[in-house]
Every structure is written in C-alpha cells, then in structure tokens.
Amino acid sequence: MKPARRRWLAGAAAAGAAGLAGGWWWRRQSATDGPPEEAELLHRLRHQAWPVPPGRPALDPAQWLERPLLVNFWATWCPPCVHELPALDAASRQWPRVQVLGLALDSSEAVAGFLAQTPVHYPVGVLGVAGLSMLRPLGNPNGGLPFSLLLSSDEQIIWRKLGAATPDELAQWLPRA
Secondary structure, eight states: OHHHHHHHHHHHHHHHHHHHHHHHHHHHHHHHHHOOHHHHHHHHHHOOOEEETTSSOOOGGGGTTTSSSSEEEEOTTTTHHHHHHHHHHHHHOOOSSEEEEEESSHHHHHHHHHHHHHHHOEEEOOOGGGGGGHGGGTOOOTOOOOOOEEETTSSOOOEEEEEEOHHHHHHHHGGGG
16 A cells, blocks of 8 residues: 555544544533534634644634634535635735634644645634534534634624635625624
C-alpha cells in the first residue's frame, strides 16, 4: 500500500473515532439536557472558545463579541466547502468589521494538515463530526455542508446559506451586517 493512501486511511479512521466519541458525548448531553434550542446555540457560537487544530492560536470570543459574526461550518472532505474557503478568506480581509469564524466538522489533525496546505486568515475551530447535530436547530435539517450563518452582534440571524457562498453573495450581505 502506498504511504499516501496509508496516511489517508489512518486519518479517516481517526476522524471516524473522533466522530463516534463526539457523538457519544453529544447524545449523552442531549439525553440529559434535551436538544439545544436555536437561541442557546447562537449564544454558544458567539461566546464559546471552540477547540482548535494543532498549531493554530486559541480562539478568543472576546475578539468578536461586539461585531457581526459569519460562522461557516465546513469539512476538509467536502469539495464545495474547500471551493468556498478562498472567497471567505478574501471577505474576511475586505470586510474586517465582520468576524469570520470557520468551524470544521472534521478531526483536528485533518484540519491542521489541510490548513497547512490551504491557509486562511480567520480563526478556525474544530467541532468534529458530532458538530453535525448542531446544524438542525440552526435551520439546516439535513446537515448539508457548507453551511453559513451571519449573526448580528446581538445574536440575531441576518443571513443563512446552505451551500457554498459566492463572492457576490458575501458582497451583498457582509457590508449590511
């Protein structure tokens, strides 16, 4: 077996194990607390310091508390997500008043490796596969990726986008935020 294929298989196995562990934790939490409501999740998106991939700086939600927040759920194995990243990166620099936050539904190692090859200039957190369960209460019932939410500074949803956001869509919504 070729070394690249072996590394890919090992990464896929690690992502699967992380997803199972995260799913177990999320189901355990949900069983005791009930499913999180949209308002609770929006508050968490704005205030929680999500885990980060190795080599990335820790997330500091204080940086975006008073700013509009564009949260993008994505994964390294999702071609539309990968295609969208350059537009999000450009938007993060063109409209610095709006904080872009990427939340990867993937393993930390996969995200770190991907970002080493395709860097972005905005913060990236890692939810793992268990993060898919957050999407339904946020208006994405099938868990499709990529999925983005533009939040006002008072945690109201300004814009939801299922599928890759285009530069034109970002130019339409980000200056309004």
